[in-house]
Structure formats: C-alpha cells, structure tokens
Amino acid sequence: MNSAFKLHSASSLLLLLGGTHAANAQQTPPAAIITWSVEGGESVTLVSSGITNPSTGWQEYPHVWTSADGSWSVGGVTKVDWTANPGAAVQVKLEIKDFGQVDRYFEFSFDVPICPTVQMGTTIKGITVITLTANSDGGMMTCPTDSDAAVVQFMGNYKPLLTFFGCPFTVAMEGSGNATTQLNIPPFVGPTSVSDVGSRIKFVLSGGDKATVQTQINVTANGQLPPPCLGDVDGNGAVDGFDMAFLLGYWGFEAGCSDPSSAADLNNDGTIDAIDLATMLGAWGPCNP
Numbered sequence: 001m002n003s004a005f006k007l008h009s010a011s012s013l014l015l016l017l018g019g020t021h022a023a024n025a026q027q028t029p030p031a032a033i034i035t036w037s038v039e040g041g042e043s044v045t046l047v048s049s050g051i052t053n054p055s056t057g058w059q060e061y062p063h064v065w066t067s068a069d070g071s072w073s074v075g076g077v078t079k080v081d082w083t084a085n086p087g088a089a090v091q092v093k094l095e096i097k098d099f100g101q102v103d104r105y106f107e108f109s110f111d112v113p114i115c116p117t118v119q120m121g122t123t124i125k126g127i128t129v130i131t132l133t134a135n136s137d138g139g140m141m142t143c144p145t146d147s148d149a150a151v152v153q154f155m156g157n158y159k160p161l162l163t164f165f166g167c168p169f170t171v172a173m174e175g176s177g178n179a180t181t182q183l184n185i186p187p188f189v190g191p192t193s194v195s196d197v198g199s200r201i202k203f204v205l206s207g208g209d210k211a212t213v214q215t216q217i218n219v220t221a222n223g224q225l226p227p228p229c230l231g232d233v234d235g236n237g238a239v240d241g242f243d244m245a246f247l248l249g250y251w252g253f254e255a256g257c258s259d260p261s262s263a264a265d266l267n268n269d270g271t272i273d274a275i276d277l278a279t280m281l282g283a284w285g286p287c288n289p
C-alpha cells in the first residue's frame with residue numbers, strides 16, 4: 001500500500017465521519033445487446049441500457065426500428081425480472097410488419113444480462129408463441145434455407161441451449177386472419193450458472209403481412225446459496241482488512257451489477273461510498289460468530 005493510497009483511505013474515513021449519507025441512487029443496469037438484420041444485410045447491433053419499471057421492478061428494453069423506405073418495421077420490448085433472485089424471468093415480444101409486396105428475410109437476436117447471476121445449477125423452461133396475421137391474399141412464415149437456420153434458438157451465457165422449429169417450418173394462412181403456433185419448452189437442467197439469457201430468431205415473412213413472436217424464459221436456481229456474510233468480499237469467512245482495502249480501492253466507483261467492483265456495493269445502490277463503508281465497519285469480524 002503506497003502513501004497516496006493511505007492518504008486516500010484516511011480522507012475517506014474522515015468523509016464518513018463528517019459527511020451525510022448520499023441519497024440512494026438507482027443502480028445502473030447493464031446493457032442488453034439486440035441485433036437485427038433484414039434481407040441478409042449487415043447486422044445492426046443496438047446496445048440498450050433500458051429502464052427500470054418502478055411498479056414491477058422489471059428491467060425493460062424497448063426497441064423500435066423502421067426501414068428507410070418504410071417497407072418494414074419492427075417493434076417490441078424485452079423485459080427481465082431481476083426481482084426473482086435467485087432466479088430470473090425474461091420476456092420478449094417482437095412485432096414485425098412487411099408493408100411491401102415481396103417476401104422478406106428477418107433475423108433477430110437478443111442477449112440480456114441477469115443480475116445477479118443465477119448460480120448453484122439452473123433449471124430452464126420457456127414458451128414461444130408465433131402468430132401470423134395475413135392480409136386478404138393469405139400469408140406465410142417459413143424458415144430460411146441456410147443449413148444452420150433455427151426459427152427459435154435459446155441461449156445461455158452466449159451459447160446455444162436449445163434449438164427449436166428447425167427447417168422446414170411453415171405457418172400459413174389462406175385468406176385474411178391469424179395463424180398461431182406455440183412451443184412449450186419443458187423444464188430441463190441448464191448450465192451451472194447463467195449470467196445472460198437470449199434467443200435467436202430467423203424467418204421469411206410474406207409481403208403485406210405481420211408476425212408476432214412472444215417468448216418467455218424462466219431460469220430457476222436449483223441449489224441454495226450459502227448464507228450471505230455482508231461485507232466479506234473475498235469470502236474468507238471474516239470481514240477484515242482485505243475487504244476494507246477492496247472497498248476503498250473502488251471508492252466512488254459506479255458499480256454496474258456485472259462489474260467486479262459491485263462486490264463492494266453492500267447496499268446495492270450502484271455507488272461505492274460511505275454507506276458501504278459504514279455497513280462494513282458495522283459487520284467487522286468473523287462471519288456468523
């Protein structure tokens with residue numbers, strides 16, 4: 001520890017003793033990654049920080065896109081239930097409209113962070129409902145012809161977990177109206193830990209028609225985490241000097257829930273500050289003595 005760090009630590013303690021607690025700030029959520037491509041064109045990646053719905057506590061990532069010539073549009077929202085800790089729920093709704101006269105190939109992916117990470121083994125289940133709304137000429141949704149195509153593929157930790165609706169796949173209507181197909185994903189044992197959930201969707205939609213894709217994925221922790229020891233950052237069974245040095249080393253940091261520094265954000269308000277230091281001092285000593 002150099003002298004500058006000691007000085008910094010000392011002034012931090014003085015700040016604690018003399019200052020007032022800052023108002024709780026909303027924790028900065030990590031970004032979701034949403035990617036789309038139309039007609040096999042270059043993929044467009046959107047990094048969205050989203051908003052927290054104050055009434056539900058869910059994190060919501062809205063997304064709306066329209067083509068430059070107005071021939072197609074995509075709208076929807078991805079929602080993540082962080083309050084389900086130690087599990088998580090993810091809902092995605094996409095509405096795709098092809099206003100033109102030609103069939104178009106749409107491709108989407110999304111990856112949303114789960115905070116905190118679900119650990120101790122996971123069980124995953126889900127459901128996808130695809131609805132085709134056809135105009136008077138009828139309509140059709142099919143999967144593309146490339147060999148790796150999947151109409152819906154579920155991801156965890158950025159790796160494929162399950163692939164469904166492999167080609168050939170068709171939802172068709174004669175005349176105007178709706179055609180719906182539903183996919184239930186029975187519960188299955190997932191990865192040991194899951195830090196993000198996503199899906200991949202590819203299909204061709206006929207001109208003049210609309211498709212709605214709604215997906216829900218639930219991740220449940222199989223095991224029980226050991227009882228928490230607030231302030232024991234390194235998990236050595238005591239709140240001690242290492243933990244204090246860690247906290248002071250990240251003093252003033254904005255701690256996103258996926259950042260290593262978030263271990264020192266003991267009150268989960270997104271900032272490492274005097275409140276956390278006071279909490280640590282209050283818990284000083286062995287865990288569960």
Ligand SMILES: [Ca+2]
Pocket residue numbers: 231232233234235236237238239240242243
């Ligand atoms: Ca410790």
Ligand SMILES: [Ca+2]
Pocket residue numbers: 264265266267268269270271272273275276
């Ligand atoms: Ca804090």
